[in-house]
Amino acid sequence: MPPTERDPRALVEAARAGDLRAKARLFTLVENGGPDAQAALALLAASTGRAHVVGITGPPGAGKSTLVSQLAGVVRQRGQTIAILAVDPSSPITGGAVLGDRIRMQNLHGDSGAYIRSVSTRGAVGGLARAVEDLVSVADGLGYDVVLVETVGAGQDEADIAGIAPTVVLVEVPHLGDDVQAIKAGILEIADVFVVNKADRDGADQAAAVLRAMLSLVQQPESWKPPVLKTSAINGEGIEKLLAAIDEHQEFLRKSGRLDAWRVERARRRLLDGARERLLQRLLTAVPDEELQSLALAIAEHRISASQAVETLLSFDQ
Amino acid sequence: MPPTERDPRALVEAARAGDLRAKARLFTLVENGGPDAQAALALLAASTGRAHVVGITGPPGAGKSTLVSQLAGVVRQRGQTIAILAVDPSSPITGGAVLGDRIRMQNLHGDSGAYIRSVSTRGAVGGLARAVEDLVSVADGLGYDVVLVETVGAGQDEADIAGIAPTVVLVEVPHLGDDVQAIKAGILEIADVFVVNKADRDGADQAAAVLRAMLSLVQQPESWKPPVLKTSAINGEGIEKLLAAIDEHQEFLRKSGRLDAWRVERARRRLLDGARERLLQRLLTAVPDEELQSLALAIAEHRISASQAVETLLSFDQ
Numbered sequence: 001m002p003p004t005e006r007d008p009r010a011l012v013e014a015a016r017a018g019d020l021r022a023k024a025r026l027f028t029l030v031e032n033g034g035p036d037a038q039a040a041l042a043l044l045a046a047s048t049g050r051a052h053v054v055g056i057t058g059p060p061g062a063g064k065s066t067l068v069s070q071l072a073g074v075v076r077q078r079g080q081t082i083a084i085l086a087v088d089p090s091s092p093i094t095g096g097a098v099l100g101d102r103i104r105m106q107n108l109h110g111d112s113g114a115y116i117r118s119v120s121t122r123g124a125v126g127g128l129a130r131a132v133e134d135l136v137s138v139a140d141g142l143g144y145d146v147v148l149v150e151t152v153g154a155g156q157d158e159a160d161i162a163g164i165a166p167t168v169v170l171v172e173v174p175h176l177g178d179d180v181q182a183i184k185a186g187i188l189e190i191a192d193v194f195v196v197n198k199a200d201r202d203g204a205d206q207a208a209a210v211l212r213a214m215l216s217l218v219q220q221p222e223s224w225k226p227p228v229l230k231t232s233a234i235n236g237e238g239i240e241k242l243l244a245a246i247d248e249h250q251e252f253l254r255k256s257g258r259l260d261a262w263r264v265e266r267a268r269r270r271l272l273d274g275a276r277e278r279l280l281q282r283l284l285t286a287v288p289d290e291e292l293q294s295l296a297l298a299i300a301e302h303r304i305s306a307s308q309a310v311e312t313l314l315s316f317d318q
Numbered sequence: 319m320p321p322t323e324r325d326p327r328a329l330v331e332a333a334r335a336g337d338l339r340a341k342a343r344l345f346t347l348v349e350n351g352g353p354d355a356q357a358a359l360a361l362l363a364a365s366t367g368r369a370h371v372v373g374i375t376g377p378p379g380a381g382k383s384t385l386v387s388q389l390a391g392v393v394r395q396r397g398q399t400i401a402i403l404a405v406d407p408s409s410p411i412t413g414g415a416v417l418g419d420r421i422r423m424q425n426l427h428g429d430s431g432a433y434i435r436s437v438s439t440r441g442a443v444g445g446l447a448r449a450v451e452d453l454v455s456v457a458d459g460l461g462y463d464v465v466l467v468e469t470v471g472a473g474q475d476e477a478d479i480a481g482i483a484p485t486v487v488l489v490e491v492p493h494l495g496d497d498v499q500a501i502k503a504g505i506l507e508i509a510d511v512f513v514v515n516k517a518d519r520d521g522a523d524q525a526a527a528v529l530r531a532m533l534s535l536v537q538q539p540e541s542w543k544p545p546v547l548k549t550s551a552i553n554g555e556g557i558e559k560l561l562a563a564i565d566e567h568q569e570f571l572r573k574s575g576r577l578d579a580w581r582v583e584r585a586r587r588r589l590l591d592g593a594r595e596r597l598l599q600r601l602l603t604a605v606p607d608e609e610l611q612s613l614a615l616a617i618a619e620h621r622i623s624a625s626q627a628v629e630t631l632l633s634f635d636q
Contacts, residue, residue: 042623049620059377090400260618267617268610269625272598279597279635280590292586299585300578302367305360306585308593317597 008040015142018112023142027117030134031188037111041134044141049263051083051140051147054246055165063197064172065095066233069107072114074243075146083139087132087151106243116145117288129160131272136164162190166262167249169193169242172211174203187217192226193245199237224252234284286316324603326358333460336430340461344502345435348452359452361495367581369458369465371402371563372564373483378387381515384562386468387425390432393464399431401457405450405469433462447478448591454482461558464580480508480586484580487511487560490529492521506536511563516553517548542570604634 011029014022017114029039057069058064068084076084108114119132132149139147151161162168172193194215196207211228228246231238252261285293304312348355372462374389376382388404393400436621437450450467457465469479480486488509512533514525529546532636545563546571549556571577602610613627 038625045623148424257432263618264614268614270624271627273612274624275631278596278628278632292544296582296586296589298582302363305363306588306592307356309589310596313593314596
């Protein structure tokens with residue numbers, strides 16, 4: 001690679017000019033973190049905040065990838081550009097790849113107005129949110145009109161996605177499970193648009209009715225009423241209505257002032273996360289690794305409690 | 319409540335003596351965190367490290383709760399005590415409860431050797447792992463022989479559970495989904511025992527065969543070979559074999575020295591998490607809230623980058 005492309009500024013400029021290899025390198029640079037990643041993000045910062053960021057979540061097997069590729073097709077048809085960040089829950093052991101399904105997005109291959117990127121969660125607690133937020137900033141700063149973040153979720157991930165995307169779409173399928181626990185109360189409160197996908201199957205109407213009934217229990221008066229839509233990603237049914245509902249929600253957020261409030265809240269969280277991490281790094285430069293290891297061993301052998309060990313560790317801080 | 323029960327030492331003593339209300343209060347105290355929680359954990363620390371900690375995870379609708387209650391029944395039959403921590407992914411907005419399924423564990427009601435506790439994740443990134451680890455320490459320190467941690471998982475949660483429980487059981491169902499993505503590579507590498515539940519349904523043999531084929535791709539030579547078992551929680555089939563496989567894995571961990579290595583690694587992580595949090599709290603006592611809010615606003619309005627704001631925040635640190 002030419003030496004200039006290692007430089008964050010050159011990478012950002014080449015990526016902005018549409019160089020695909022530069023884009024890929026820029027995303028990788030930011031995903032890996034470090035000073036160059038921070039420099040690239042600082043260069044992009046002034047041009048962020050314009051993209052329409054949408055989270056798509058739901059259980060494995062709900063057909064999210066196919067739905068996302070159909071949504072992207074409609075976005076492209078109306079002349080907007082789109083970046084798709086597909087978050088793959090991968091191994092904390094190998095950081096390994098997924099038994100992938102990106103192949104479903106073949107309809108977007110060779111389209112310069114659509115960019116698809118798989119993101120590995122790398123198993124770090126809190127790492128998903130931070131890495132994905134930074135990658136959203138890259139896509140946003142590069143000028144993509146729409147940024148879709150696809151995650152597999154059934155718990156913690158939903159909380160993460162709500163902090164990353166102001167509009168969250170939950171994708172369910174008919175007869176997902178016969179257990180009441182198949183839909184959790186928390187998920188109902190996070191999602192802004194509900195989709196019953198694979199609506200060509202039996203039970204779609206019933207699933208939509210159950211969702212609506214559950215939503216009526218958690219809805220606040222005067223606020224956004226989350227619509228429940230039916231889609232069939234296989235034949236493209238309902239995709240345009242879904243996009244219209246997403247647009248409507250973003251319009252609601254803008255007009256009500258909630259988008260601004262959400263952005264300040266998110267910024268505050270990023271600030272505290274960053275401070276937490278920087279403070280720890282600074283402390284660790286003052287602590288010999290043997291000391292750290294011996295404190296860990298003392299906790300593991302129940303000779304001291306974790307909080308006692310933390311106190312000892314903090315005594316190294318100047 | 320009598321004044322003595324507010325005191326961590328009195329609570330721990332009463333809980334150890336078998337007082338159910340004291341147990342419930344002790345778990346609540348530790349779940350809520352704070353100095354009293356730390357004091358209680360320090361009191362319990364010396365008697366932890368004996369329990370057999372097992373994580374049970376899998377997608378919604380896989381029948382985990384029924385399986386856990388059956389497993390608990392078998393554990394009780396062989397004369398051991400058991401604590402079950404059922405982690406409910408609940409709302410980051412209301413912290414609200416789940417559309418619960420704890421009712422399935424009715425077979426354990428009134429049994430003083432079985433303790434069941436729902437744990438809300440409260441939507442905090444990283445909060446799940448920390449809170450659950452502390453609650454595991456409580457159950458362990460109170461002398462329960464087996465601690466089962468049940469989580470709904472399809473991503474990040476798996477990484478969390480592998481850091482909490484040295485043995486992880488993944489519960490799947492026949493025909494979970496027709497998508498390849500229904501089983502992620504990362505999950506295969508985290509789980510130590512695989513279960514195809516609802517084995518009375520069609521497709522159980524096929525699901526088990528697919529799991530075995532996928533496992534053969536990720537297995538390391540010379541290490542633990544994760545068994546793939548079939549269970550039917552409804553009629554109790556395969557439950558004893560599952561417990562035997564869990565025992566065998568713990569035996570493997572102990573003999574190979576991996577349990578000790580895992581404990582030191584976990585202790586190191588707890589130490590760093592604790593230090594990170596304490597350092598931030600210390601910094602924030604020196605920062606006026608208006609300053610924090612104005613930095614967040616500056617990030618949100620793209621006037622400065624998040625890392626620039628972090629530098630400014632850190633300048634308050636003495």
